[in-house]
Each structure stands twice: as structure tokens, then as C-alpha cells.
Amino acid sequence: MRLEADCSNCQSKVAFNTWEETRADYARNKGKSVVLPCKNCGLEKEYHINDFTAKSRVYRILSKIVLFGLCGPMAGMLGIAWVASGFDLYVLVNGIVSYSVFWMSVPLLLYTILITTAKRREKAYNSYQVKQ
Numbered sequence: 001m002r003l004e005a006d007c008s009n010c011q012s013k014v015a016f017n018t019w020e021e022t023r024a025d026y027a028r029n030k031g032k033s034v035v036l037p038c039k040n041c042g043l044e045k046e047y048h049i050n051d052f053t054a055k056s057r058v059y060r061i062l063s064k065i066v067l068f069g070l071c072g073p074m075a076g077m078l079g080i081a082w083v084a085s086g087f088d089l090y091v092l093v094n095g096i097v098s099y100s101v102f103w104m105s106v107p108l109l110l111y112t113i114l115i116t117t118a119k120r121r122e123k124a125y126n127s128y129q130v131k132q
């Protein structure tokens with residue numbers, strides 16, 4: 001999980017990665033505070049673990065790769081086929097029905113699973129606050 005907080009000096013993001021899945025796990029294993037330097041202004045500060053918001057970066061990046069890497073080219077090819085046919089509506093409709101629905105359902109399903117996983121992981125982390 002990637003944990004992000006705002007630098008109190010310049011408001012840019014200070015972040016680090018951890019394997020802990022919840023704040024409670026983090027507090028138990030590594031303590032309630034983290035000292036981090038800001039990459040932008042250099043201010044080194046102690047942050048409470050509650051100051052961080054979890055971002056499931058790996059799952060979010062994977063979901064974008066699936067969406068733009070698979071759905072994008074497929075939609076693009078359909079667009080090219082439509083233009084090449086002289087904007088024949090039949091080609092477009094037939095393409096969407098027979099080809100896109102079939103070939104795009106897999107990456108779209110994968111995308112949905114990945115983004116749901118990312119949100120579930122973030123919620124699991126963010127919903128619990130440790131005692132100050």
C-alpha cells in the first residue's frame with residue numbers, strides 16, 4: 001500500500017510504501033508515527049499514521065493499463081474500420097455488437113475487478129483510525 005499525507009509546509013504529497021494492510025497493523029508493527037522528509041521543500045516532519053491516506057497504486061496502475069492498453073486499441077481498430085468503410089453504420093453497429101462486446105468484455109471485467117480491489121483495499125486501510 002502507498003500511504004500519502006500532505007506536507008504542512010508546501011502542501012505537496014509526502015508518501016511511502018508499506019506492506020501493512022490496515023492502520024491497526026501498521027501501528028502494531030511499526031508504531032503510530034513516521035518521520036518523513038518532503039521531496040519538494042525538504043522539511044522533515046513526524047506524521048501520525050492517521051494523517052496518511054492509503055492509495056492502492058499497484059491495482060490502480062494495473063487497471064489503467066488494462067483499460068487503455070486493451071480497450072483503447074480495440075476501440076481504435078473499430079474506429080478505423082468504421083472510417084475505412086466510409087462511415088457505414090452497419091460496420092460500426094456490427095463491430096460493436098459482434099467484436100467489441102466480445103473482446104472488450106474481458107478487459108472491462110478485469111478492469112472492474114482491479115479497480116474494485118483497489119477501492120476495497122483503500123477503504124480497509126482508511127476506515128480505521130488508531131487512537132492518538
Ligand SMILES: [Zn+2]
Nearest residue numbers: 007010038041
Ligand atoms: Zn514540503
